[in-house]
Amino acid sequence: MKNLEIAKILNTIADILELQEVQFKPQAYRKAALAIESLAEDIEAVSARGELQEIPGIGEHIAAKIEEYIQTGKVKYYHDLKKEVNIDIEHLLEIPSLGPKKIKVLHQKLGVRNLADLERAIQRHKLLTIPGFGEETEKNLLKGIELVRSRPKRFLHAQVLPLVNSILATFKKYPFVETIEIAGSFRRGKETVGDLDFLVISNHPEKVTTAFTTMPDVKEILAQGPTRSSVLLHNGLQIDLRVLQKKEWGSALLYFIGSKEHNVELRKLALSKGYTLSEYGLFRLKNKQWVAGRTEQEIYHKLGIKQYIQPELRENNGEIKAAQNRKLPYLMTVKDVKGVFHNHSTWSDGTASLLDMATKAEELGFKFVSFNDHYGPVGITNPLNEKRLIQYRKEIDKVQKKVGLKVFSGVEIDILKDGTLPLSKAILKQLDVVVASIHVALKMSETEMTKRVCSVLEQYPVNILGHPTDRLLNVREPLPLNLDQVFETARQHRVFMEINASPSRCDLAGEQVKAALQAGCQFALSTDAHAVNGLEHYPLGVLMARRGWLENQKVLNCWELPKIEKALQK
DNA sequence: GCCGTTTTCGGCCCGACTGTTTTCAGTCG
Numbered sequence: 276m277k278n279l280e281i282a283k284i285l286n287t288i289a290d291i292l293e294l295q296e297v298q299f300k301p302q303a304y305r306k307a308a309l310a311i312e313s314l315a316e317d318i319e320a321v322s323a324r325g326e327l328q329e330i331p332g333i334g335e336h337i338a339a340k341i342e343e344y345i346q347t348g349k350v351k352y353y354h355d356l357k358k359e360v361n362i363d364i365e366h367l368l369e370i371p372s373l374g375p376k377k378i379k380v381l382h383q384k385l386g387v388r389n390l391a392d393l394e395r396a397i398q399r400h401k402l403l404t405i406p407g408f409g410e411e412t413e414k415n416l417l418k419g420i421e422l423v424r425s426r427p428k429r430f431l432h433a434q435v436l437p438l439v440n441s442i443l444a445t446f447k448k449y450p451f452v453e454t455i456e457i458a459g460s461f462r463r464g465k466e467t468v469g470d471l472d473f474l475v476i477s478n479h480p481e482k483v484t485t486a487f488t489t490m491p492d493v494k495e496i497l498a499q500g501p502t503r504s505s506v507l508l509h510n511g512l513q514i515d516l517r518v519l520q521k522k523e524w525g526s527a528l529l530y531f532i533g534s535k536e537h538n539v540e541l542r543k544l545a546l547s548k549g550y551t552l553s554e555y556g557l558f559r560l561k562n563k564q565w566v567a568g569r570t571e572q573e574i575y576h577k578l579g580i581k582q583y584i585q586p587e588l589r590e591n592n593g594e595i596k597a598a599q600n601r602k603l604p605y606l607m608t609v610k611d612v613k614g615v616f617h618n619h620s621t622w623s624d625g626t627a628s629l630l631d632m633a634t635k636a637e638e639l640g641f642k643f644v645s646f647n648d649h650y651g652p653v654g655i656t657n658p659l660n661e662k663r664l665i666q667y668r669k670e671i672d673k674v675q676k677k678v679g680l681k682v683f684s685g686v687e688i689d690i691l692k693d694g695t696l697p698l699s700k701a702i703l704k705q706l707d708v709v710v711a712s713i714h715v716a717l718k719m720s721e722t723e724m725t726k727r728v729c730s731v732l733e734q735y736p737v738n739i740l741g742h743p744t745d746r747l748l749n750v751r752e753p754l755p756l757n758l759d760q761v762f763e764t765a766r767q768h769r770v771f772m773e774i775n776a777s778p779s780r781c782d783l784a785g786e787q788v789k790a791a792l793q794a795g796c797q798f799a800l801s802t803d804a805h806a807v808n809g810l811e812h813y814p815l816g817v818l819m820a821r822r823g824w825l826e827n828q829k830v831l832n833c834w835e836l837p838k839i840e841k842a843l844q845k
Numbered sequence: 846g847c848c849g850t851t852t853t854c855g856g857c858c859c860g861a862c863t864g865t866t867t868t869c870a871g872t873c874g
Contacts, residue, residue: 292846299857303846334847372863374872407871411864459874472874500862515874530859535874542858547851553859 278318281344282308284353285337290364291356293375306332309536311341313592316790317759319345363389370419372412380405394420428749429467430512433778433815438512439471442490449486451479454524458531464587464818466781467748470513472531480518487516523555525570530554536591537584544578544595587785587821607827609814614643614680614832617687617710617741617773617801618810622667623648624656626806629670633678635807642836643681644810646671647710651689651697656714659686661702681836683707683843687741692716694730704736708843710773710801712741713754721755728756729764736845739799740765742775742782750779758787762794769845771799771831774823776816777809788823799831
């Protein structure tokens with residue numbers, strides 16, 4: 276998959292063109308980059324079919340550059356541009372309050388090319404010699420350099436969830452708060468968030484702002500206006516808050532939930548229909564008369580979008596067109612989930628007993644739970660072996676008698692380097708649920724890795740491919756895998772693709788789920804819980820499923836128990 | 846550079862906050 280590499284190149288081209296004050300081209304490159312980032316399939320496959328220009332935002336010239344990269348690994352135009360400007364624009368742009376215009380001036384007047392140059396110039400107070408740059412600017416840039424160097428990575432969705440719930444609960448209790456909602460990428464169900472965005476309806480903005488900026492964990496107030504303020508917490512998380520009137524609630528929700536790309540499309544659509552759309556409402560273009568804005572539905576409706584678009588779908592990935600044609604999926608919900616697969620206990624590397632885990636699952640209202648302790652050569656996981664597997668299954672039978680939900684027994688078995696499993700097909704067939712995953716030997720070529728996974732799916736009675744890309748958020752990149760090939764093999768051999776709801780995995784991600792869906796796959800939702808609390812993360816998997824346009828009939832966990840048991844037989 | 850049920854040429858999303866200005870440019874979301 277070269278999607279992300281190509282998107283990055285196009286983005287940097289946009290940055291450089293912006294620096295050169297080229298008109299409109301930067302937007303074009305950025306739009307193309309975003310289109311590729313959110314593409315549901317491998318761009319090489321699209322290119323091979325000769326369909327690059329069918330992707331909205333990609334025309335003749337950008338398509339040629341993409342093909343050049345796929346064939347030669349380079350884009351000459353990009354290298355020439357970088358050589359021409361000779362500025363480390365990627366890192367400089369990461370500094371808050373520093374954009375292309377200032378970078379250009381700093382380069383022209385002081386010869387600044389990178390972070391170190393900038394730091395030196397600030398320390399020598401050279402910036403004060405440039406018109407438009409003052410002491411505050413110097414201070415802010417210096418802070419920005421530190422921030423870039425020590426910036427925390429993106430926060431995990433599950434990591435900020437308790438804080439979100441606590442802020443919502445606290446503000447709901449204030450008499451001067453009528454309504455509060457969370458927006459932003461968190462609301463769209465993204466697995467990581469850069470910051471948090473809250474929206475509030477209130478007739479006392481000053482009281483809301485004060486309550487917000489004096490919250491316990493606030494380290495610094497970044498901005499404080501009458502309607503919009505922004506704080507930085509001690510852990511590095513930024514939170515923005517916007518105070519609104521009722522009349523603008525719907526338009527503000529749209530604006531703040533985003534995505535930005537979804538909003539840009541909506542605003543263009545509005546213009547084409549003689550309206551203008553902002554966070555304050557939908558207005559007639561001619562006389563600026565207010566048309567809609569109280570609810571999101573009202574605005575979608577006025578724009579000719581017949582269905583409400585759920586936040587998880589708002590990535591400008593075909594959802595607007597689908598909604599115009601009443602073709603949106605009926606997304607699965609948390610309530611559809613009847614149980615979860617792939618959980619661990621003290622029999623391998625989990626911290627809770629089988630009984631404690633099963634009891635917790637029952638408390639959560641599940642109709643079933645599946646235990647899949649490790650089986651394979653990874654010593655640190657205290658894996659099962661053939662002898663312990665027999666005892667393990669007996670123990671699960673005992674637990675089954677003590678709880679009121681179905682308990683499946685199975686293993687999470689390591690996919691070995693040579694594309695085999697360390698247990699015979701005959702024994703695997705006796706188990707209720709076989710999850711096969713990769714844990715070791717992660718450095719292989721894409722071809723080898725793909726062959727390794729596919730050969731296991733073809734040869735063994737595997738039910739679920741566990742955490743298919745093996746990525747760890749903020750820690751490890753996805754495995755080099757030809758996912759299209761994996762999806763196709765999984766479809767042919769009735770292997771369910773796992774949606775792993777473990778907070779640091781979220782694997783598959785939404786876009787990949789969508790690609791697998793298009794390839795004809797079905798899905799299994801797993802918690803991969805190693806402790807009792809781990810079972811509570813299943814809604815995170817539902818978010819990934821919803822971001823992947825999944826309806827409940829595509830997800831094994833939503834079926835009736837007899838149907839699940841039948842589907843697991845191999 | 847891309848795109849088209851107002852256009853194949855002439856458009857390209859919108860507004861708040863900050864810092865530096867005496868009315869606005871740059872940045873950000």
